[in-house]
Amino acid sequence: MSIKTTGDNMDIEAQKRAAGEAAIEFVEDKGVIGVGTGSTVKYFIDALAKIRHRIDGAVSSSEQSSQLLRAHGIQVLDLNAVGTLAVYVDGADECDPARRLIKGGGGALTREKIIAAVSKKFVCIVDAHKCVGVLGKFPLPVEVIPMARSHVAREIERRGGTPVWRADYVTDNGNWILDVHGLHIADPVALESEWNQITGVVTVGLFAHRPADVVLVGDGRRF
Numbered sequence: 001m002s003i004k005t006t007g008d009n010m011d012i013e014a015q016k017r018a019a020g021e022a023a024i025e026f027v028e029d030k031g032v033i034g035v036g037t038g039s040t041v042k043y044f045i046d047a048l049a050k051i052r053h054r055i056d057g058a059v060s061s062s063e064q065s066s067q068l069l070r071a072h073g074i075q076v077l078d079l080n081a082v083g084t085l086a087v088y089v090d091g092a093d094e095c096d097p098a099r100r101l102i103k104g105g106g107g108a109l110t111r112e113k114i115i116a117a118v119s120k121k122f123v124c125i126v127d128a129h130k131c132v133g134v135l136g137k138f139p140l141p142v143e144v145i146p147m148a149r150s151h152v153a154r155e156i157e158r159r160g161g162t163p164v165w166r167a168d169y170v171t172d173n174g175n176w177i178l179d180v181h182g183l184h185i186a187d188p189v190a191l192e193s194e195w196n197q198i199t200g201v202v203t204v205g206l207f208a209h210r211p212a213d214v215v216l217v218g219d220g221r222r223f
Contacts, residue, residue: 015218015219016039016043018218018220019217019218022125023123024044026121026123027055030054030055031055031087032057032059032077032082033059033086035090036061036088036089036091037062037112038090040091041065041090041125042068044125045068048069049073057074057075058075059079059082060076061108062108062172065108079114083118084120085118087120088116088121088123090112090123091126091130092124094132094136095126095130095131095215096132099211100188100189100208101206102135102136102141102206103207104142104143104177105141107166107171109143109203109204110173110175111172112207117210122210122212123213123216124216125216126216128218131217134185134186135188136184139164139181139183140179140183140185142195142204143176144176144177144200144201145175145176145200148200151199152199155198156195162182163180163181164181165177191206193209
């Protein structure tokens with residue numbers, strides 16, 4: 001499949017579809033698969049529906065993905081009843097060469113991080129413009145307890161970030177999100193560790209301690 005990378009919407013959508021469909025090769029028969037959230041994952045779910053008879057069900061990172069899975073006749077299971085997952089497939093807002101990610105543009109970062117933590121293999125699917133040399137151009141989502149929003153924002157400002165409250169948005173967990181601008185994340189592991197310790201933070205949308213194991217890019221690359 002030949003895909004141009006001029007950045008127009010048709011090419012980006014074609015890349016998302018190609019990456020989503022490519023991830024099917026990692027689906028194991030008679031197992032439960034972890035499924036993420038977002039526009040690229042939607043193409044993966046569409047492809048997964050074609051082989052739904054091969055799997056026992058899915059664990060989903062969001063209500064949105066759960067609805068899509070059920071609409072395709074795929075059983076959605078509670079992670080507590082499943083345990084360890086063989087494979088988790090999800091997208092990203094940014095990906096660096098070490099497969100460390102920024103996630104949470106869609107607001108599902110906490111559940112995504114939980115599913116990634118219990119999965120033996122994390123397959124990330126992206127279009128080419130999500131691949132960057134250094135993370136931070138995309139605003140870093142931080143899920144916070146609502147009453148701690150101002151406190152967390154002050155702590156982030158003290159650390160050099162510019163937090164913007166994602167107003168009128170509530171996560172599936174009932175929390176709020178601060179999108180942090182102006183970052184150049186040279187050490188994602190250290191930043192993830194530090195910011196996760198700010199009182200009131202549920203989790204930071206950095207997947208550095210647990211990066212992706214494989215990244216499938218819609219232009220045919222994988223690393």
